[in-house]
Amino acid sequence: MDSLHARYPFLASAREAVRDANVDLAEIVAGEGDRHPAVERGVERVRRALLDGTARPPEDGRRWGTAAEVLSYPIARMLVSLLDAPGAVEKYASAEAATAYERFTEDFEAAAGDLKSTRGASLTLDTLLSDFDLSESVVERDDFGVAVGTYLSLVEGVDGDDWRLVTRRLSDGVVAVSEAELHELLRTAVEARVAADLPLSVPEEIADALDEEVAELESSFTDADFSHDIDTLAPGLFPPCMKHLLSQVRDGEALADHSEFALTAFLTSIGLDAGEILALCEVRTASRADRLRYRVERLRDERTAQYAPPSCASLQAYGDCVEPDERCETIRHPLAYYEKALDETGTVTDWRDREDTRLA
Ligand code: SF4
Numbered sequence: 499m500d501s502l503h504a505r506y507p508f509l510a511s512a513r514e515a516v517r518d519a520n521v522d523l524a525e526i527v528a529g530e531g532d533r534h535p536a537v538e539r540g541v542e543r544v545r546r547a548l549l550d551g552t553a554r555p556p557e558d559g560r561r562w563g564t565a566a567e568v569l570s571y572p573i574a575r576m577l578v579s580l581l582d583a584p585g586a587v588e589k590y591a592s593a594e595a596a597t598a599y600e601r602f603t604e605d606f607e608a609a610a611g612d613l614k615s616t617r618g619a620s621l622t623l624d625t626l627l628s629d630f631d632l633s634e635s636v637v638e639r640d641d642f643g644v645a646v647g648t649y650l651s652l653v654e655g656v657d658g659d660d661w662r663l664v665t666r667r668l669s670d671g672v673v674a675v676s677e678a679e680l681h682e683l684l685r686t687a688v689e690a691r692v693a694a695d696l697p698l699s700v701p702e703e704i705a706d707a708l709d710e711e712v713a714e715l716e717s718s719f720t721d722a723d724f725s726h727d728i729d730t731l732a733p734g735l736f737p738p739c740m741k742h743l744l745s746q747v748r749d750g751e752a753l754a755d756h757s758e759f760a761l762t763a764f765l766t767s768i769g770l771d772a773g774e775i776l777a778l779c780e781v782r783t784a785s786r787a788d789r790l791r792y793r794v795e796r797l798r799d800e801r802t803a804q805y806a807p808p809s810c811a812s813l814q815a816y817g818d819c820v821e822p823d824e825r826c827e828t829i830r831h832p833l834a835y836y837e838k839a840l841d842e843t844g845t846v847t848d849w850r851d852r853e854d855t856r857l858a
Pocket residue numbers: 737738739740809810811813814818819820821822823826827830831832835
């Protein structure tokens with residue numbers, strides 16, 4: 499097990515490394531005394547995936563060694579299989595894929611700029627393609643091309659008219675894609691691999707040993723559920739962080755993935771559907787509308803928000819906590835801020851009933 503496996507634990511080579519190391523996961527999970535680091539990281543992996551949409555380590559500075567990082571992945575897959583939480587598998591796979599995407603695009607960019615990785619754990623495009631048996635199906639041309647059969651199976655996990663075959667350039671059985679589109683297709687390939695076979699049938703002795711961890715995770719989702727009582731849309735009362743992200747979107751700026759996740763999770767958590775979010779964000783182009791709609795549909799089920807948005811600590815860590823005000827000092831979550839602001843303000847006109855659609 500090496501640091502590349504720790505950053506990309508879904509790789510086939512990581513699975514082989516675990517097998518070669520002859521590790522007994524049941525022993526790790528059921529061990530006496532303190533919780534094994536791999537179990538602790540597995541719990542954090544699932545918690546962050548389901549609450550923050552990322553599989554990165556928590557923002558409190560805790561870090562784990564290479565073996566614990568690698569082993570936390572199969573443990574997280576067992577934990578997510580044992581959870582009684584709607585959509586847990588999809589959310590988990592999506593968060594692992596989002597984190598992988600952030601890491602491999604950084605690695606590819608560093609390689610293109612000929613920067614030396616300080617981690618010694620960079621993934622190359624060739625390695626990733628080979629790990630997913632895609633070396634023969636992806637060719638480098640002016641941009642890139644993907645064999646049509648492979649293209650069709652990869653776009654199954656992607657929404658949006660831009661991906662329909664009729665809208666693409668196709669020659670000699672190869673579909674032209676840009677570099678960014680290839681990366682997006684690789685993200686969906688990672689997501690499909692992470693979700694494959696989930697939920698697992700977890701052996702009883704391991705399920706029993708993970709009882710406490712599963713209960714702990716389920717209670718943290720309950721704690722994060724603020725959304726029942728909020729049915730008023732008053733953007734002027736949003737916390738400063740969400741106002742700032744919303745203004746950026748309205749100005750046509752592209753948000754970083756984690757920022758877009760935070761904003762859409764916040765808006766779905768207060769009950770907005772895709773159409774209302776598109777109207778509030780003043781989305782004007784079809785491609786941005788497709789992307790946002792896709793994101794929102796993944797965040798909602800038919801009745802309620804599935805994901806709580808990130809906490810203030812996560813938003814601060816990502817640089818999305820902007821100009822916090824006095825109310826911010828009294829809360830730890832942007833939804834709690836909004837609930838409090840609504841309570842303290844009394845009667846407000848719902849933005850959906852207003853003629854003036856400015857945010858204030
Ligand atoms: S403290 Fe929390 S609610 Fe306030 S701006 Fe920062 S992240 Fe948003």
